[in-house]
Amino acid sequence: xxxxxxxxxxxxxxxxxxxxxxxxxxxxxxxxxxxxxxxxxxxxxxxxxxxxxxxxxxxxxxxxxxxxxxxxxxxxxxxxxxxxxxxxxxxxxxxxxxxxxxxxxxxxxxxxxxxxxxxxxxxxxxxxxxxxxxxxxxxxxxxxxxxxxxxxxxxxxxxxxxxxxxxxxxxxxxxxxxxxxxxxxxxxxxxxxxxxxxxxxxxxxxxxxxxxxxxxxxxxxxxxxxxxxxxxxxxxxxxxxxxxxxxxxxxxxxxxxxxxxxxxxxxxxxxxxxxxxxxxxxxxxxxxxxxxxxxxxxxxxxxxxxxxxxxxxxxxxxxx
Amino acid sequence: xxxxxxxxxxxxxxxxxxxxxxxxxxxxxxxxxxxxxxxxxxxxxxxxxxxxxxxxxxxxxxxxxxxxxxxxxxxxxxxxxxxxxxxxxxxxxxxxxxxxxxxxxxxxxxxxxxxxxxxxxxxxxxxxxxxxxxxxxxxxxxxxxxxxxxxxxxxxxxxxxxxxxxxxxxxxxxxxxxxxxxxxxxxxxxxxxxxxxxxxxxxxxxxxxxxxxxxxxxxxxxxxxxxxxxxxxxxxxxxxxxxxxxxxxxxxxxxxxxxxxxxxxxxxxxxxxxxxxxxxxxxxxxxxxxxxxxxxxxxxxxxxxxxxxxxxxxxxxxxx
Amino acid sequence: xxxxxxxxxxxxxxxxxxxxxxxxxxxxxxxxxxxxxxxxxxxxxxxxxxxxxxxxxxxxxxxxxxxxxxxxxxxxxxxxxxxxxxxxxxxxxxxxxxxxxxxxxxxxxxxxxxxxxxxxxxxxxxxxxxxxxxxxxxxxxxxxxxxxxxxxxxxxxxxxxxxxxxxxxxxxxxxxxxxxxxxxxxxxxxxxxxxxxxxxxxxxxxxxxxxxxxxxxxxxxxxxxxxxxxxxxxxxxxxxxxxxxxxxxxxxxxxxxxxxxxxxxxxxxxxxxxxxxxxxxxxxxxxxxxxxxxxxxxxxxxxxxxxxxxxxxxxxxxxx
Numbered sequence: 001x002x003x004x005x006x007x008x009x010x011x012x013x014x015x016x017x018x019x020x021x022x023x024x025x026x027x028x029x030x031x032x033x034x035x036x037x038x039x040x041x042x043x044x045x046x047x048x049x050x051x052x053x054x055x056x057x058x059x060x061x062x063x064x065x066x067x068x069x070x071x072x073x074x075x076x077x078x079x080x081x082x083x084x085x086x087x088x089x090x091x092x093x094x095x096x097x098x099x100x101x102x103x104x105x106x107x108x109x110x111x112x113x114x115x116x117x118x119x120x121x122x123x124x125x126x127x128x129x130x131x132x133x134x135x136x137x138x139x140x141x142x143x144x145x146x147x148x149x150x151x152x153x154x155x156x157x158x159x160x161x162x163x164x165x166x167x168x169x170x171x172x173x174x175x176x177x178x179x180x181x182x183x184x185x186x187x188x189x190x191x192x193x194x195x196x197x198x199x200x201x202x203x204x205x206x207x208x209x210x211x212x213x214x215x216x217x218x219x220x221x222x223x224x225x226x227x228x229x230x231x232x233x234x235x236x237x238x239x240x241x242x243x244x245x246x247x248x249x250x251x252x253x254x255x256x257x258x259x260x261x262x263x264x265x266x267x268x269x270x271x272x273x274x275x276x277x278x279x280x281x282x283x284x285x286x287x288x289x290x291x292x293x294x295x296x297x298x299x300x301x302x303x304x305x306x307x308x309x310x311x312x313x314x315x316x317x318x319x320x
Numbered sequence: 321x322x323x324x325x326x327x328x329x330x331x332x333x334x335x336x337x338x339x340x341x342x343x344x345x346x347x348x349x350x351x352x353x354x355x356x357x358x359x360x361x362x363x364x365x366x367x368x369x370x371x372x373x374x375x376x377x378x379x380x381x382x383x384x385x386x387x388x389x390x391x392x393x394x395x396x397x398x399x400x401x402x403x404x405x406x407x408x409x410x411x412x413x414x415x416x417x418x419x420x421x422x423x424x425x426x427x428x429x430x431x432x433x434x435x436x437x438x439x440x441x442x443x444x445x446x447x448x449x450x451x452x453x454x455x456x457x458x459x460x461x462x463x464x465x466x467x468x469x470x471x472x473x474x475x476x477x478x479x480x481x482x483x484x485x486x487x488x489x490x491x492x493x494x495x496x497x498x499x500x501x502x503x504x505x506x507x508x509x510x511x512x513x514x515x516x517x518x519x520x521x522x523x524x525x526x527x528x529x530x531x532x533x534x535x536x537x538x539x540x541x542x543x544x545x546x547x548x549x550x551x552x553x554x555x556x557x558x559x560x561x562x563x564x565x566x567x568x569x570x571x572x573x574x575x576x577x578x579x580x581x582x583x584x585x586x587x588x589x590x591x592x593x594x595x596x597x598x599x600x601x602x603x604x605x606x607x608x609x610x611x612x613x614x615x616x617x618x619x620x621x622x623x624x625x626x627x628x629x630x631x632x633x634x635x636x637x638x639x640x
Numbered sequence: 641x642x643x644x645x646x647x648x649x650x651x652x653x654x655x656x657x658x659x660x661x662x663x664x665x666x667x668x669x670x671x672x673x674x675x676x677x678x679x680x681x682x683x684x685x686x687x688x689x690x691x692x693x694x695x696x697x698x699x700x701x702x703x704x705x706x707x708x709x710x711x712x713x714x715x716x717x718x719x720x721x722x723x724x725x726x727x728x729x730x731x732x733x734x735x736x737x738x739x740x741x742x743x744x745x746x747x748x749x750x751x752x753x754x755x756x757x758x759x760x761x762x763x764x765x766x767x768x769x770x771x772x773x774x775x776x777x778x779x780x781x782x783x784x785x786x787x788x789x790x791x792x793x794x795x796x797x798x799x800x801x802x803x804x805x806x807x808x809x810x811x812x813x814x815x816x817x818x819x820x821x822x823x824x825x826x827x828x829x830x831x832x833x834x835x836x837x838x839x840x841x842x843x844x845x846x847x848x849x850x851x852x853x854x855x856x857x858x859x860x861x862x863x864x865x866x867x868x869x870x871x872x873x874x875x876x877x878x879x880x881x882x883x884x885x886x887x888x889x890x891x892x893x894x895x896x897x898x899x900x901x902x903x904x905x906x907x908x909x910x911x912x913x914x915x916x917x918x919x920x921x922x923x924x925x926x927x928x929x930x931x932x933x934x935x936x937x938x939x940x941x942x943x944x945x946x947x948x949x950x951x952x953x954x955x956x957x958x959x960x
Binding site for chain 1: 333334335336337338339340341343344345346347348406407413415428452455456457458459476477478479540542544567568580582583584585587588589591597599606608610612
């Protein structure tokens with residue numbers, strides 16, 4: 001009975017009311033500041049009432065333009081998108097070939113290793129049959145053969161002739177500057193900040209890099225797309241913000257291999273059914289499209305933001 | 321001494337107990353509602369005590385099935401997964417070729433540019449040697465040559481003959497409908513919602529798209545995998561939820577190039593050691609597997625969710 | 641007038657001060673524990689005052705080393721990075737070929753299907769012209785032909801001869817163990833935990849997997865890079881933490897196809913301009929570089945962490 005009475009009690013603190021203008025005004029001021037913080041900062045600035053979701057997005061890209069080279073040995077050669085854009089699929093990361101070392105007509109055979117401290121030899125005793133150097137080009141046959149008239153090196157089983165990649169061409173590469181044929185629009189930080197069509201040179205310039213250097217040695221350029229939307233507003237206020245930034249470490253001191261390059265090969269068969277290949281050490285700019293942002297909104301369904309508008313990149317290597 | 325006495329004081333508010341059944345009941349009701357909110361909503365529904373981590377996952381995919389085409393010029397041709405699945409590696413994004421424009425036996429040479437406003441010419445004066453149009457196919461030689469009996473265009477150095485991609489084949493593509501040979505299971509929204517084996521037509525239908533249209537023009541289809549797990553429960557309660565959604569913008573008005581296509585080439589060498597290539601403008605459906613979710617749990621070690629169960633996609637192009 | 645007076649009132653609870661050493665000490669102890677929790681756990685351990693951002697990063701990878709195989713039919717063959725690294729671009733996911741089934745000189749023609757329950761036939765009546773089995777290799781021609789002297793199967797239009805992938809080579813694959821030529825450093829959990837140069841065998845061992853098994857059947861290995869930085873400290877205290885984990889499900893019971901493999905083809909043209917291809921069913925280890933972490937800091941600008949230091953992976957297949 002006492003317990004039930006206990007349940008229907010109401011307990012409250014005894015309060016004193018001080019009727020003093022100074023004390024009262026200070027109290028009201030403090031109350032006002034707290035309300036200002038909650039409404040002004042927490043609700044309006046921080047939007048803490050919104051539930052933030054990471055952006056779920058997909059990216060399609062498209063590269064356009066034609067290049068021209070006149071390399072001794074290869075002759076005049078026109079490069080179109082199927083030649084210089086690797087891989088071709090137009091995903092969020094794509095590569096534009098700007099420089100290269102070509103080693104044509106390689107065949108599985110044996111040839112003298114490139115000369116360095118561990119491959120130069122005097123006689124067959126200096127070479128070990130079957131050994132393979134991590135930084136070498138093949139499997140040693142155990143023979144010591146003439147690399148040049150003065151130098152002998154260990155012979156290796158490999159794709160011969162070996163690639164000599166010490167002389168990187170310092171080509172004069174001109175990104176296209178003529179823009180008269182662009183469809184619809186072209187990205188410009190000031191006049192057209194939402195247009196998803198970019199020029200190579202503009203992107204490199206926005207990242208505050210030198211196009212000529214980056215094209216010769218290669219590098220990774222991030223295309224950062226910020227979809228920090230405020231879904232309190234109607235959807236059409238929510239546009240992407242583009243920025244560009246070099247993502248690889250161009251400082252040779254901190255880096256194992258500055259620049260960006262990779263090797264790939266095109267395989268052929270001769271009329272005698274022997275496999276040959278053309279090895280290409282490709283230097284160029286890899287573009288990584290990175291989408292981020294918190295598309296804040298009041299419900300929890302994951303946002304799917306479509307960044308599917310084709311990014312078009314313009315001409316790569318101009319004729320001399 | 322006074323200070324020390326101050327430290328061992330206990331200060332508490334003076335309270336009044338009101339023994340009134342109505343006031344007391346209302347007070348208890350309010351207390352009950354607050355407890356209900358904390359336990360019921362914050363703890364049980366929102367699970368705010370759990371530390372949420374983003375899902376770290378890896379995806380492997382596998383495509384299966386054989387297609388058949390009988391294109392004039394190319395003849396009867398059977399397409400298997402090594403032919404139509406690009407790239408072959410089975411990563412989180414893959415492409416299934418459903419339509420294409422083939423330009424065989426291209427060679428580095430010169431040929432008349434495709435006619436349009438800027439390439440049609442009357443004499444050599446209308447063409448500029450060395451100039452390159454962003455939307456053109458090569459580098460102008462400065463000559464004005466016959467494109468057809470009635471039209472003259474500027475000659476370009478390029479991979480010739482040029483691709484003519486105005487006539488996109490409107491093929492009749494049948495996604496496989498026979499399911500008798502499936503291993504283990506097949507995804508079905510109602511009967512088998514956790515099975516990671518999907519049919520092409522089901523995925524496109526789930527995204528509420530028309531397969532025939534999407535296969536002809538190409539598109540990007542997102543396979544959204546939601547791993548919003550509740551790790552309070554044993555691990556086997558945590559299964560993926562699959563959903564499908566078209567990710568590219570199919571509205572031609574807002575989009576630079578509706579649909580999804582890209583160009584790639586297969587390179588050959590003739591018996592005279594001249595490089596030729598077959599250029600393929602590939603239309604098809606790119607599938608982007610997107611894993612998301614908050615695998616909430618009570619500790620902070622990042623969750624590694626393996627979505628490694630091979631996704632198998634069924635036949636692509638059926639025989640007529 | 642009463643209202644205004646109401647605005648400058650100050651209302652506070654009436655308090656009682658109990659001067660009792662025991663009650664006072666307990667009260668101060670509870671106060672001390674609360675302060676300890678807020679400063680010690682919430683601020684120092686959890687760093688709840690920091691605003692966490694997800695890591696925005698880009699990854700470049702590089703594979704090095706030479707392999708050697710002596711397969712009957714193919715002869716002695718040296719494999720370099722352009723041969724065994726697929727795709728070549730050095731992105732966050734790459735594949736190292738460690739085992740394969742090669743089917744050379746396939747051509748578009750017709751040949752007997754591989755024998756199984758649904759393809760073995762007695763006469764042409766058992767075969768349906770134009771039908772295509774999801775798990776088959778082509779389009780049936782409607783004929784029943786000799787597969788071997790004792791078995792007849794339905795003939796299919798396909799890339800012939802068909803691949804027979806039942807005998808997976810159990811090769812003896814030796815990851816390189818000689819480390820004398822490494823540039824700068826080599827990853828070691830204890831002595832060199834920040835070096836981004838890894839050996840194949842070390843990564844597989846760190847994931848507690850058997851290299852020989854994984855190389856034969858294939859698998860997916862995650863290279864997890866944790867950038868959980870504390871940006872209260874200067875930037876150079878923030879280094880990546882590497883860990884390795886097998887990401888695919890190697891349990892054959894729960895998995896449609898254990899291991900990791902895919903098919904790709906190299907296309908050739910014969911002197912008669914007929915397309916042939918070499919089909920390769922590639923088994924190997926796919927490495928997925930996964931960057932995560934909360935690079936906590938006091939402002940909200942998204943952090944761009946460059947994981948651009950080239951990851952170098954060492955020799956793959958050593959000579960016998």
